Amino acid sequence: MTDFLKSKNFRIFLLMILDIIAVFLSSMAALALRFDILSIPIEYLRGAVISMPVYFVVTVLVLNIFRLYNRVWTYASLSEFVAIIESTLLIEVAFICYHVFTNIDMPRSYYPLNLVIMTMMIISIRFAKLALKNVNNTKNIEKITRHVMIVGAGAAAAILIKDLKRAESTARAICAIDDNPNKKNKYIMGVPIVGTRDDISKSIKKYGVTEIIIAMPSVAPSVLREVISICQETGKPVKILPSVAKSLTSSVEREVRPVRYEDLLGRDAINVDQDGINDFLENKTVLVTGGGGSIGSELCRQIVKNRPKKLIIFDIYENNTYEIQMELERHYPEVNISTLIGSVRDFDRMEAMFKKYKPDVVYHAAAHKHVPLMEKSPNEAIKNNCLGTLNAVKLADKYEVKNFILISTDKAVRPTNIMGATKRICEMLVQTYAKKSIKTRFAAVRFGNVLGSNGSVIPLFLKQIEEGGPVTVTHRDITRFFMTIPEAVSLVLQASLYAKGGEIFVLDMGKPVRIYELAENLIKMKGYRPNEDMKIEIVGLRPGEKLYEEVLMDEEGLDKTENNMIFIGKPLKLDNEKFLLGLDALISEALKNGNHIKEMTEEICGTYTITDN
Structure with missing residues (x-):
């Protein structure tokens, strides 16, 4: 009853x-x-x-x-x-x-x-x-402890304001901002619209605002970034309402979240041909080397969504590999997953894997990528990146893999560090095997820094902020290209569809980001004032580090693809026999831990410039 x-x-x-x-x-x-x-x-x-x-x-x-x-x-x-x-x-x-x-x-x-x-x-x-x-x-007005400014006076804002009026909420919307000047001095759900984004600062003081919520879920990311920057200048906590899609089943206020570093990127949404990717991977045996790393693990996450016949995760680091294995088995129990520990340097171990599983598609993400560490240990960069890739392409050719995709980097363009030079050599190796292989389509995908990856600048800055500073930046004018890990991986999968053999696919990384400004935004995101509450310290460029990165060399040219975020760098002319002989000599020297490995690398990779900074 x-x-x-x-x-x-x-x-x-x-x-x-x-x-x-x-x-x-x-x-x-x-x-x-x-x-x-x-x-x-x-x-x-x-x-x-x-x-x-x-x-x-x-x-x-x-x-x-x-x-x-x-x-x-x-x-x-x-x-x-x-x-x-x-x-x-x-x-x-x-x-x-x-x-x-x-x-x-x-x-x-x-x-x-x-x-x-x-x-x-x-x-x-x-x-x-x-x-x-x-x-x-x-009656519950005394419970209100948060006086909220709503930025945006559209449908999402109306739903949010209504939800904030719930009896159990401790927040109330007291004013709203909208870039449409015709809305000024009007009301939305009883809340006054007090001006445009130019009026945010003065309205904060006038209305005693303690918190800002940006309710603009459909606005372009570049506009959102500008609004976030203005709001952060006020020193008040800034939050975002990303979507009202779940409002029918839960409180809209619960969907409000703090600003994330992805919001600071200001990129438009990336569209990919999901049906084409699904057709490409469905019922295929897919191998991901370096599958426990930042890019490799995200590749695994997106691959399993496309119902492969089998996914092989190969990595030398057992802890990360175990974590991604457990995650995928928990969420995709129906997918056949084999997780193998081993090194791409070990040809026999790799061959046993290729011979047993006979992969249809290989994503080669295994690599040393940390620039300063590789400057100190250049032989290890050659062993892991060059020898590892050589082993992988040889076996892909021998066991007639249909598609082989190398994960490359913008640091391969006119490299000034050994890590970038080894990745450029890997690209040359892929292009060489693309010419000689009959069954396998070899290609590489080149992109810049990914947000939040292991060893990248954002986790470092966040840790420094958490520890009370200072936040260390190598140079005030240094810039880098950035992309989120899921964005980068989705484009890698998309580029796989376009591979005919020998291409270097270049991802549109958007506008370069000044690292100093990124540090300032992250400090503001955490509620501090740059160089007042939290100091930013300039520490000087590290060995092999550039002020700015490129994603394409002038002589490579550029062709479009069906996706406006993916371009093709035209293959360079190489003396394949001379290159492979030089590469063998370079690897032999690295295995001996020779002292002149950088000079030998410079002979093979003509665009490499040795720097000591």
Whole structure:
């Protein structure tokens, strides 16, 4: 019985009973207003009473047609108000028609009086809960501890403001900002729109704002970045409402989250041919070397979504590899996953894997990538990056892998460090094997820094901020290209579809980001003031580090693909035999831990410049 009283069906039943009572009372009240309550003519009273069963049926039927029994009245708005008026007009017309056809005589003034009273009563029944809620909110005003400025005065803001008015919320919207100047001095859900983004700073002081929520879920990322920057200048906590999609099942306020470093990137959404990627990977055996790393693990996450026949995760680092294995087996138990530990330097180990599983597609992400560490250990960079890639391409060719994709880097362009030089050699190796292989399409994908990857600058800055600073930047003018890991990987998968053999695919990384500005934004994101609460220290360029990175050499040229975020660098002319002989000699020297490995690398990679900074 208790469950029924709390059920939706009981609420509908209760509304119907209240509507029937409202129809009865409005009919009697109309007659009482037309005549003195004690002198209502008996024929009119009898006509009203006789009509009641029809009144009741018509009312319930019409209100049901207008779906007035299936609405959430806690969040009722103008559309519900209009629906009630339309439905009561139709009900009154039905009453008049019934009386005409049955020759029931009623005073002409009865109908408009009945319409007005009935409409008011039905509105009162449905908006009573909302009115009670507003009364409770007024009583709970002392609980309000957060005075919120809403940036954006559209549909999302309206839903958020309404949700903040819940009795249990400790926040209230006290003013709104919108870039449409025509909205200034108007109201949204009772909240004043006080100006555009240029008025944010002064409005913060005027209205005693303690928190800012950006409610612009559909705005372009570049615009969002600008708005975030302005809001962060105020020193107030800044949050974002990314979506209202879940608002039907949960509180919109719960969807509000702090600003993330991805929001600071200001990139438009990346579109890929998901159907094409699915066709490319479905029922294929896919090998990911370096599958436990930042890029490799995300490759695994996106690959399993496309229902491969088998996914092979290969990495030398057992902890990260175990984590991605457990994650994938938990979320995709139906996918056949083999997790193998081993080094790409070990040819025999690699061959045993290729021979057993015979992969159709290989994503070669295994590599040493840390620039300063590789400057100190250049032989290790050659062993892992060059020898590892040589082993992988040889075996891909031997075991007739259909597609081989090398994960490269923008540091391969005119490299000034050994890590970048080894990746450039890997690209040359892929292009060389693309010419000599009959069955395998070899290609490389080149992109810049990925946000939040292991060893990248953002986790370092966040850790330094957490420890109280200082935040260390190597140079005030240093810039880098950035992309989120999922964005980069989705484009890597997309580029796989375009590979015919020998291409170096170049991802559009957007505009380069000044690392100093990134440090300032991260400090603001955490609620501090750069160089006041948190110092930024310039420490000088590290060995092999450039002021800026490139993604393409001039002589490579550039061709478009079907995806406007992916371009193709034209293959360079290479003396393949001379290159492979030189590479063998370079690897042999590295295996001996020779002292002149950088000079030998420079001979093979003509664009490499040795620097000591």
